[in-house]
Amino acid sequence: MKKFIPQLSILTTIFSLSIFAQDLNIAANGEMYISPTAFVQASSNVSIASSGNLIMDSVSNDFSDFYVAGTSTGNAEYRHFTGSSATRDLVSPPVSGQAFSAFATANTGKIATGTITSGNLMYGPLDNANATYIEYAAGDATTLTAGNGYRAGSVGGQTLAYSGAITTADAPVTISYGAGQFRESNLVGNPFTTHINAGAIVNALGNSSAIDNTYAAIYGYDGSATTNASTWTVINSVSSPDLITPGQGFIIISSTAGGTFTFPQSARAVSTTARDNFLQGRQANTPSSFKLTLTKGADVFDTALYFLDANGTRGLDVTYDAGSLGSAIGTHLVEDSQGDNMAIQVLSTEDLTATDYTIPLDVTVSAGQQATISIDNLNVPLGTKFYLEDRELNTQTLLTSESYTFTPSSSITGIGRFYLGTTPNTLSNPSTALNAVEILSLTSSKQLVVRGQLLNDSIMKLYDTRGRVIETFQLEASQTEHLFDVSSMSSGVYIVNLNNKSQTKTTKLVIN
Secondary structure, eight states: OEEEEEEEEEEEEEESSEEEEEEEEEEEEEEEEEOTTOEEEESSOEEEOTTOEEEEOEETTEEOEEEESSOEESEEEEEEEEOBTTTOEEEOOSSBOEEHHHHHHHTTTTBOBOSSSTTOBSEEOEETTTTEEOOOOTTOOOEEOTTBOEEEOBSSSEEEEEEEEOOOSOEEEEEOOOSSTTTTEEEEEOOSSSEEEHHHHHHHHHTOTTBOGGGOSEEEEOSOTTTOSOOEEEESTTSOOOEEOTTBEEEEEBOSSOEEEEEOGGGEEOOSSOOOSSOOOOOSSOOEEEEEEEEETTEEEEEEEEEESSSOOSSOOTTTSEEOSSOSEEEOOSSSOOSOOEEEEEEEGGGGTOOSOOEEEEEOBOTTOOEEEEEEEEEOOTTOOOEEEETTTTEEEETTTOOEEEOOSSOBOSSSSEEEESSHHHHTOHHHHHHTOEEEEETTTTEEEEESOOSSOEEEEEEOTTSOEEEEEEEOTTOSEEEEEOTTSOSEEEEEEEEOSSOEEEEEEEEO
């Protein structure tokens, strides 16, 4: 049931249904409580007296909404359900401005003991400069800010109470490119006291210079790290415009420049149905798609392929393709690959039957470890076929009908051994095979990299845009990766031609 009230002054009120109001005032010593199943929408301004209480509540699978179209003054309280220390949780304060020491005091006995810093609590941000999480001491005076993300763990699953100001305007957060293993990762979260539309956030990511275009997606921790090695739920433009709960934290990926990413207030939305407090990607429709799954003992990894009439190409489709955060199986872009392992790759529907391409698979398996590659969640037209080629053993498996189990004699990582194609004949076609050879430039080490299997010893020439040969390189068919120092070359655009007696490939290359 929904009610509309032109103006509301509150002394003591409990809302368990939906309320619409214009101005809303919480009087001195007054209290307004919004249950997890309800939302309140103020179409104008909100004022909370210093001795008044506005409380928004949640449970593990339902979160209240408080939507303010105008401005809000005074402090409110949001009680946010937080996962236990066994699984951890990624969170973001739904309100802003509270010192952590005050937050810790208000939630005494509810926040779990930390596992990184002795004596501290399991609550703190991701430090991407040192590749670790920070755990705050109970007396730390750091201010908790809406939009910033924190790793948290409660004692057995608890509701933690935050006190602070309600954000009603666009919310900027600083994005940085750090060092080490997690240098690109930034832990942020929903800065509002409402749900937010994931599609609107993905669009904002795709339009932000602070975000790496290959990773213009939302990466949500799914809480299953103890049973499934695929710990990240990826939401991008392939997913429907789902809603993200208040207080939910997630990872976004910085460009090398970093900068500021802004959560648009227009992304705010209220939810009329119960939603869990971690991200769940839901499909708005059923495009042709499947998952490639790599099973190694108890660990399961996967990567997704989608085939769309629009927005699907063999190159990078920003906000549709999405890079992987460290899975042991992924794909590389069919064209113009920069060497990134993709969690999601989107191709055109024509590529369901096209025979002029192969998809390089990025696979990591230790020597002597048995592993299985299979197709799951198969949703393609009847008769569609995809073959897995193992180029080391010279085998081809109809993966849409059966799985492939192997035990490598030496450790494998990256591309070069496994490729996916639509017919067995194209996999042995020389020109198609060369399509799977990647040529890219590494900015960090000033190296030119050629990855993939060559059928013969090859010559690669580097031309400037005027057609002059700048450098010539020799490549051996016995190597699947070649590295060349280009530190002496000027930054700019070059043309690369790779050829041997049975293959040829020409592509553009940017050296920074």
